């Protein structure tokens with residue numbers, strides 16, 4: 001396993017990011033909203049935020065790169081991190097990004113891919129040398145995961161890992177999430193937004209018009225769907241609408257707030273996915289460098 005310290009050092013070097021920012025997803029803004037679960041979610045999961053009562057959420061939309069000064073028009077993967085605040089004072093996080101599939105179970109390969117992706121001339125060579133990773137990476141490119149997005153409200157975001165939901169009787173269902181936008185090209189604002197922070201400006205104007213809503217969908221694991229691997233493709237999985245995230249307003253900077261994909265609550269279990277298990281180690285190193 002690549003030492004988390006080494007991974008963070010290499011990622012920081014690749015982006016040339018100064019210490020006070022996140023190693024990846026360095027540029028982002030915070031927002032306030034609510035999450036309300038559906039009755040179907042309440043049946044599958046006993047966790048408190050799934051009981052159908054609205055709970056507050058803190059959302060951070062971000063550009064995936066490690067450079068906090070990047071102009072928003074630069075093509076990039078975007079992130080949507082969500083912190084669900086439960087009535088008992090606990091919280092649980094989901095971190096989505098616009099790429100529908102993750103290319104590897106090996107953190108070292110993720111670091112090498114991130115480094116290689118910064119050089120467009122040599123990246124095809126990296127793909128030739130890592131044919132297993134090429135499929136998911138190309139799926140990301142063709143699904144427009146890394147483009148010059150018009151708005152943080154328009155793409156779908158994928159938290160990638162599977163989580164085990166326990167119901168009231170303790171029965172476990174493995175699920176994967178998708179945050180599906182309700183915004184469409186047709187309901188874009190008439191203004192256009194330029195400048196290095198145009199995604200933030202667009203969101204401010206959009207929220208002045210009204211809330212921004214995402215549907216939270218679950219893929220439910222069936223035969224042959226492996227919950228313990230980030231690369232496993234759950235073709236044909238049953239889909240269930242689990243609830244809605246409604247974002248209402250921008251928040252002042254919340255840093256040093258931390259989103260951690262292994263922060264779960266009673267009723268939600270972690271899988272043995274090696275990428276999921278590695279992430280808090282790398283995030284811990286990053287948090288140490290930015291706080």
Ligand code: HEM
Nearest residue numbers: 022023024025060079081095107110159160259282286287
């Ligand atoms: C081995 C794999 C990965 C590594 C080494 C890695 C590394 C990192 C690091 C170091 C940070 C900054 C943490 C901080 O300072 O708070 C970060 C943030 C983030 N990562 Fe990852 N990551 C990995 C996989 C993933 C995956 C699979 C996803 C999406 C499903 C993801 C989505 C995000 C998001 C959305 C953020 C920003 C969170 C925020 O807004 O605070 N990462 N990642």
